[in-house]
Amino acid sequence: MIEFRIDRRSGVATYLQIGQQVKDALRLGLLNVGDRLPTAKEVVAATAVNPNTVLRAYQELGREGLVESRPGAGTFVCRSLAAPAMAENMPLRSGLDAWMAEARSAGLSREDVEALVKLALDKGFGNRRGSDTQ
Amino acid sequence: MIEFRIDRRSGVATYLQIGQQVKDALRLGLLNVGDRLPTAKEVVAATAVNPNTVLRAYQELGREGLVESRPGAGTFVCRSLAAPAMAENMPLRSGLDAWMAEARSAGLSREDVEALVKLALDKGFGNRRGSDTQ
Amino acid sequence: MIEFRIDRRSGVATYLQIGQQVKDALRLGLLNVGDRLPTAKEVVAATAVNPNTVLRAYQELGREGLVESRPGAGTFVCRSLAAPAMAENMPLRSGLDAWMAEARSAGLSREDVEALVKLALDKGFGNRRGSDTQ
Amino acid sequence: MIEFRIDRRSGVATYLQIGQQVKDALRLGLLNVGDRLPTAKEVVAATAVNPNTVLRAYQELGREGLVESRPGAGTFVCRSLAAPAMAENMPLRSGLDAWMAEARSAGLSREDVEALVKLALDKGFGNRRGSDTQ
DNA sequence: GTGGTCTAGACCACA
DNA sequence: GTGGTCTAGACCACA
Numbered sequence: 001m002i003e004f005r006i007d008r009r010s011g012v013a014t015y016l017q018i019g020q021q022v023k024d025a026l027r028l029g030l031l032n033v034g035d036r037l038p039t040a041k042e043v044v045a046a047t048a049v050n051p052n053t054v055l056r057a058y059q060e061l062g063r064e065g066l067v068e069s070r071p072g073a074g075t076f077v078c079r080s081l082a083a084p085a086m087a088e089n090m091p092l093r094s095g096l097d098a099w100m101a102e103a104r105s106a107g108l109s110r111e112d113v114e115a116l117v118k119l120a121l122d123k124g125f126g127n128r129r130g131s132d133t134q
Numbered sequence: 135m136i137e138f139r140i141d142r143r144s145g146v147a148t149y150l151q152i153g154q155q156v157k158d159a160l161r162l163g164l165l166n167v168g169d170r171l172p173t174a175k176e177v178v179a180a181t182a183v184n185p186n187t188v189l190r191a192y193q194e195l196g197r198e199g200l201v202e203s204r205p206g207a208g209t210f211v212c213r214s215l216a217a218p219a220m221a222e223n224m225p226l227r228s229g230l231d232a233w234m235a236e237a238r239s240a241g242l243s244r245e246d247v248e249a250l251v252k253l254a255l256d257k258g259f260g261n262r263r264g265s266d267t268q
Numbered sequence: 269m270i271e272f273r274i275d276r277r278s279g280v281a282t283y284l285q286i287g288q289q290v291k292d293a294l295r296l297g298l299l300n301v302g303d304r305l306p307t308a309k310e311v312v313a314a315t316a317v318n319p320n321t322v323l324r325a326y327q328e329l330g331r332e333g334l335v336e337s338r339p340g341a342g343t344f345v346c347r348s349l350a351a352p353a354m355a356e357n358m359p360l361r362s363g364l365d366a367w368m369a370e371a372r373s374a375g376l377s378r379e380d381v382e383a384l385v386k387l388a389l390d391k392g393f394g395n396r397r398g399s400d401t402q
Numbered sequence: 403m404i405e406f407r408i409d410r411r412s413g414v415a416t417y418l419q420i421g422q423q424v425k426d427a428l429r430l431g432l433l434n435v436g437d438r439l440p441t442a443k444e445v446v447a448a449t450a451v452n453p454n455t456v457l458r459a460y461q462e463l464g465r466e467g468l469v470e471s472r473p474g475a476g477t478f479v480c481r482s483l484a485a486p487a488m489a490e491n492m493p494l495r496s497g498l499d500a501w502m503a504e505a506r507s508a509g510l511s512r513e514d515v516e517a518l519v520k521l522a523l524d525k526g527f528g529n530r531r532g533s534d535t536q
Numbered sequence: 537g538t539g540g541t542c543t544a545g546a547c548c549a550c551a
Numbered sequence: 552g553t554g555g556t557c558t559a560g561a562c563c564a565c566a
Contacts, residue, residue, distance in 0.1 A: 005261065011146045013541060024249040039553065050543050055554065063462075068276065071554045072318075072551030085241040086250075092237055096250055099229055100258030106219040106226060110259040115158040116220075116230055117251050124234030125244040127139070142470065145540080147564055184474075184566050273529070279555080280413045281549055292517040318551050353509040354518075360508060363501055364518055368526030371494055375487040378527040383426040384488075384498055385519050392502030393512040395407065415556060441538065452558050457539065473539040474566030 001038055002031055006047050014049050018057035026066065026081035037067060037075045135172055136165055140181050148183050152191035160200065160215035171201060171209040269306055270299055274315050282317050286325035294334065294349035305335060305343040403440055404433055408449050416451050420459035428468065428483035439469060439477045 002025050004018050025031040037058065040051035058075045061067045068078045085092075103113050136159050138152050159165040171192065174185035192209050195201045202212040219226075237247050270293050272286050293299040305326065308319035326343050329335045336346040353360075371381050404427050406420050427433040439460065442453035460477045463469045470480045487494075505515050 011150045013145045016145050024252060027246050027249040028253060069554055083242060083246055086246055092240055095233055096254045097257060099233055100254045103226055104258055108217060108219050112161050112217055112220055115161040118158060119162060120230045120234045121244060123231060124238055279415045279418050284413045292520060295514050295517040296521060351509060351514055354514055360505055364522045365525060367497055367501055368522050372526055374494055376485060378523060380429050380485055380488055383429040386426060387430060388498045388502045391499060392506055471539055
């Protein structure tokens with residue numbers, strides 16, 4: 001079962017953080033079609049956010065067709081975001097892990113790496129509207 | 135001269151976006167001690183934010199000792215965040231660029247890469263979120 | 269036998285959707301006096317709603333005098349809503365079909381047509397909304 | 403300035419009704435890029451809904467890229483939905499009005515027409531998930 | 537003043 | 552019990 005980690009200092013709305021974490025899990029194959037998301041109650045117990053905030057996140061995911069809420073039963077994944085290349089990407093993934101280890105042993109901080117990644121993402125994939133990798 | 139890109143949809147406060155972009159530029163060596171930040175007026179012309187918002191971002195950077203306001207002259211960088219390893223990191227940086235190119239040609243989207251990077255960052259540097267330091 | 273199609277995303281209560289679809293079928297002459305509605309069990313098999321939800325819809329139709337429940341036998345239509353003009357409306361109906369075809373070939377989407385129809389309905393029959401009869 | 407009409411008996415959530423009415427107005431060319439939507443306060447004065455409900459509707463439109471909220475200034479249309487065919491569709495539109503008049507003088511009720519239109523829409527444009535023209 | 541987010545609580549639909 | 556909607560009120564960001 002996915003567990004949400006809320007960063008209250010990031011300035012990003014809680015419901016957006018939850019929605020983003022679900023989408024990331026879908027892309028990474030950590031959540032798959034048919035999986036149940038934790039109930040609002042369960043999330044509340046684990047993260048101390050208000051149940052309405054969880055429901056709002058789930059409703060937006062529902063509107064995007066990613067999950068479906070069945071009152072009385074729960075909220076279920078109904079569409080995956082896992083790209084084919086993400087499934088068989090062991091070399092790519094381990095290449096990234098290796099790079100991270102290298103960066104760390106070179107003395108870079110997490111913030112340094114995040115800055116480098118933003119720059120490389122913009123070079124490799126074009127600018128997004130803003131520049132927050134968050 | 136650094137140019138700010140504001141994403142009004144991200145939900146992140148504008149002044150935080152500006153501050154973050156300055157810090158990223160300091161880490162990447164795109165801004166260095168002595169460099170002048172754009173005036174509030176210049177930022178307003180480029181991004182349509184309110185001058186007070188720019189000033190607030192600069193004040194917070196000032197409080198962290200990163201920039202200094204010289205009335206009549208402008209706001210200047212007075213401390214760098216460039217780690218030693220970031221200066222001589224050509225191989226690391228180009229390694230990241232190469233990885234991005236590989237990811238892209240494997241068919242991954244920007245969002246896919248962002249999800250992979252978050253996971254790898256957490257593995258390599260420990261979780262940032264979940265601290266709930268509120 | 270009428271088949272119900274439930275849109276879980278519409279935000280309209282399931283029992284209201286079922287009731288509306290029965291009434292529409294009565295108006296269109298697709299259901300007539302004496303016809304049997306599907307049993308709750310049959311509806312459940314076809315649409316995955318709860319049998320109680322079907323029963324609630326049928327009970328409301330019963331309260332309006334449109335259907336009658338005969339224990340052991342099923343639920344039967346006992347009053348039609350087919351206006352006289354709906355019976356002999358071949359020209360009207362085909363006129364509407366022709367208009368739809370024209371709209372479609374003009375490049376209009378279903379949503380475009382729905383917007384036009386709402387406007388034309390309000391012009392031709394007066395506003396339904398705005399009564400706020402709460 | 404667009405005026406919202408809320409039907410509290412329809413079973414459709416208020417924020418969905420507001421969002422749908424904005425989209426319809428965009429399709430019909432009644433709202434255009436740059437137009438300002440009424441503030442939450444203005445809508446409250448006109449329709450007695452809670453300001454949060456209005457904001458929620460606007461936020462969803464914002465997420466779909468149709469409007470942009472500028473705190474302190476208001477909420478503005480930033481993308482139209484007017485199909486080219488909707489602009490120069492005088493004959494189509496008047497054809498629909500004529501059909502409505504015909505239907506009315508044949509004795510059809512608004513509900514009869516709505517049932518006919520749903521059927522014709524499904525024939526002309528394919529079934530939607532559910533069947534509520536609403 | 538205008539918009540954005542969150543909370544607490546109420547009420548309903550559905551299982 | 553689970554999810555969906557709405558309200559009232561609080562607090563903050565931005566103009």
